[in-house]
Amino acid sequence: MGIISPVGSKLEEAWSNVCEGVSGTRLIDEFDTSSYPTRIAGIVKGFDVDAYLSPKDQRKNDPFIHYGIAATVDAIADSGIEITEENGHTIGIAMGAGIGGIKSIADNHSRMLEGGPRKVSPFFIPGSIINMTSGLASIMQHITGPNVSIVTACATSTHCIGIASRMIEHGDAEVMLAGGSEYATTPLAMGGFCSAKAMSTRNDDPAGASRPYDIDRDGFVLSNGAGCVVLEELEHARARGARIYAEVIGFGMSGDAYHITLPPADGEGARKCMTAAIRDAGIDAADIDYLNAHGTSTPAGDIGETHGIKRAFGAAANTLAVSSTKSTTGHLLGAAGAVEAIFCALAIRDQVIPPTINLENQDPACDLDYTPNVARDAKVRTAISNSFGFGGTNGSLILRALD
Numbered sequence: 001m002g003i004i005s006p007v008g009s010k011l012e013e014a015w016s017n018v019c020e021g022v023s024g025t026r027l028i029d030e031f032d033t034s035s036y037p038t039r040i041a042g043i044v045k046g047f048d049v050d051a052y053l054s055p056k057d058q059r060k061n062d063p064f065i066h067y068g069i070a071a072t073v074d075a076i077a078d079s080g081i082e083i084t085e086e087n088g089h090t091i092g093i094a095m096g097a098g099i100g101g102i103k104s105i106a107d108n109h110s111r112m113l114e115g116g117p118r119k120v121s122p123f124f125i126p127g128s129i130i131n132m133t134s135g136l137a138s139i140m141q142h143i144t145g146p147n148v149s150i151v152t153a154c155a156t157s158t159h160c161i162g163i164a165s166r167m168i169e170h171g172d173a174e175v176m177l178a179g180g181s182e183y184a185t186t187p188l189a190m191g192g193f194c195s196a197k198a199m200s201t202r203n204d205d206p207a208g209a210s211r212p213y214d215i216d217r218d219g220f221v222l223s224n225g226a227g228c229v230v231l232e233e234l235e236h237a238r239a240r241g242a243r244i245y246a247e248v249i250g251f252g253m254s255g256d257a258y259h260i261t262l263p264p265a266d267g268e269g270a271r272k273c274m275t276a277a278i279r280d281a282g283i284d285a286a287d288i289d290y291l292n293a294h295g296t297s298t299p300a301g302d303i304g305e306t307h308g309i310k311r312a313f314g315a316a317a318n319t320l321a322v323s324s325t326k327s328t329t330g331h332l333l334g335a336a337g338a339v340e341a342i343f344c345a346l347a348i349r350d351q352v353i354p355p356t357i358n359l360e361n362q363d364p365a366c367d368l369d370y371t372p373n374v375a376r377d378a379k380v381r382t383a384i385s386n387s388f389g390f391g392g393t394n395g396s397l398i399l400r401a402l403d
Contacts, residue, residue, distance in 0.1 A: 001245065001342045002074030004067045004181070005225040005329055006042035011078065015346045018328050019375040021357040023207035025221050025330055031187050038199040040206040041185040042223025042330030060123040061132065062101035067226035067335070068133030068181030069140070075177060076141065079230035080242060083141050092146030092173040093134045094164040095228065096156040096180045098334030098389070099189065101128025106188045133181055145173045151334070153389030154294070156180045157227060158337030158397055162251035164231050174236045179338030181226030193222060196261070200297065210331075211358035212295035212324035213302050213366040220296040223330030227338030229345075245345040246399040250281025250384075256392030262300050263388060267308025270294075270386065273394035274312040277384060281398045286316040288398070290353050290383040292340045293370075295324025296331050305386065306366045321378060323371040327357040337387035341397055344383040348401045353378050 001011055006024025008014035017024070024042045033039035044067070049058055052070045061069075072095065076083070083091055104127055111119040126132055131149035138147050146167055150159045157180030164178035193199050200219040202209040210221040237244055254276060256269035263269060278285055294305055310317045325343050332339055347353060352375050359372040382400045 001078055001230070001345065002071040002228045003226070003339055003342055004044055004047060004070050005332065005339055006044055006223050007329055009044060009047050015343065018325050018343060018354045019352060021328060021355050021373060023210070023328055023357065024223065025206040025209050027203070027206055028185060030185070036190055037194050037201050038190065039203045040200070040209055040221060042221055042332070043185060044224050061127040061136065062104040063183035064097050064100060064181045065127070065133050065136060067183060067224065068095050069137055071179060071181060071226035071228035072137045072177050075228040075230050081175060081230060083143060085142060088142045088144040090145055090174040091143050092164070092167065093138055093143050093177040094148045094150060094160040095133040095137065095177065096149045096151050096160050096334055097130045097133070097182055098151065098153045098156050099182060099184050100130040102184060102189050103186045104128035106186060137177065152393040153391060154331070154333050154336055155387040155389035155393045155395040156334035156337065158341065158385065158387035158395035159253065161229060161231065161248070161338060161341055162253070162395055162397055165248045165251060168231060168233050174233045176231045177228055178231055179226065179228035180334040182333045182335045183224045184333055185222055185224055190222065198298065208358050210297045210327045212293070212297045212327050212356055213363055213370050214359050215361045215363045217297045217299060217302065220298055220326070221330035223332045225332045225339060226335045227342055229338060229341060244402055246348045247402055248397060249400045250277040250398030252276025252280055252396045254394045256394070258392055261390050263304035265304055265307070267304045267306070267311060269392055269394050270305050270308025270388060271311040273396045274308065274384065274386065277396035277398050278312070283382065285313040288382045288384050289321065289378065289380045290344070290347055291320055291322045292344050292383065292385040293322050293324045294386045294388045295326055295356070297326065302363070303365045305388070306368055309368060317368060320369065321353045321371055321376065322368050323354055323356045325354050337385065337395065340385045340387070341399065344385045344399050347380045347383055348399060351377060351380055353380060
């Protein structure tokens with residue numbers, strides 16, 4: 001697994017900060033935000049792009065690709081797999097993004113307005129399109145198996161992991177790199193989300209801004225980063241002595257068919273998605289020990305997901321441990337699902353449930369056990385991770401410890 005995030009760009013650092021309740025939300029200092037109602041975001045600090053890309057490749061590609069490449073390189077190293085000319089055709093990649101190269105789009109548009117079309121970079125298009133993380137990674141790593149990108153807003157990397165696992169089941173590959181990346185804290189993207197009044201305006205308290213399920217939540221925190229996992233056919237992994245964090249045993253999808261940004265109040269889309277994943281896994285809802293929620297800290301979203309959980313789990317919802325790690329990382333959009341799947345795998349490894357921080361006054365409409373403020377030692381054999389995106393697209397992954 002590989003991760004680039006506001007709470008750390010190495011696996012153990014990020015996980016430690018999440019479990020300790022360290023927030024990655026900061027004041028934005030990359031551009032002047034004085035005219036923006038929201039001036040905070042989940043910013044990646046200390047990221048050494050030189051460790052992953054040459055200066056020439058850095059200039060050619062949008063920062064979301066920088067993050068995505070870094071996460072894939074780190075995931076490959078963590079997996080210990082060797083990619084060669086002989087086995088490259090058995091390995092594939094599915095890395096997406098929710099928005100993609102919006103920084104490059106805005107920058108090149110400004111250059112054109114100032115100097116005409118000749119000022120537009122010849123690398124503008126290939127350096128900003130969403131599938132270029134998969135494309136560039138495949139070139140760098142000599143991956144010649146399936147090469148795809150799925151784009152489903154905030155459900156992107158959950159869908160990439162789920163579909164990649166099914167490609168392995170179907171025999172299209174023995175190994176798949178899967179996940180997503182995002183770099184959306186740009187003047188244009190921030191302006192769009194501010195106009196939609198979707199983000200928290202708690203500028204005087206950045207660390208307390210992302211507060212899922214709290215009665216005083218006022219919107220999500222936009223964040224940058226990437227997550228990538230190496231998926232492998234089980235016997236193939238065992239044959240090479242791979243360290244296995246967890247097994248993907250279930251994947252579900254659904255569509256709300258309701259609204260472009262809001263979930264239905266009863267959480268029906270979320271319910272269908274979780275129910276589909278549970279059915280795919282061949283388990284009962286009561287077998288799940290931990291749920292990493294979409295939990296974005298929006299007024300409507302947290303309530304809708306809560307209703308969906310209660311309807312999908314029935315009586316088991318009363319004893320289910322739930323948390324939103326977005327309370328620490330903020331919302332990484334297209335990278336969120338992969339980052340949160342990584343946290344589920346680490347929760348299984350370490351038998352600990354990460355907390356929902358900033359949960360000081362729980363909303364009565366959100367009445368589940370959200371693991372408030374402090375991590376909890378607990379039996380975690382099976383975990384489910386939810387991701388829901390604009391357009392009403394939903395994805396749920398179920399991970400389980402190997403026997």
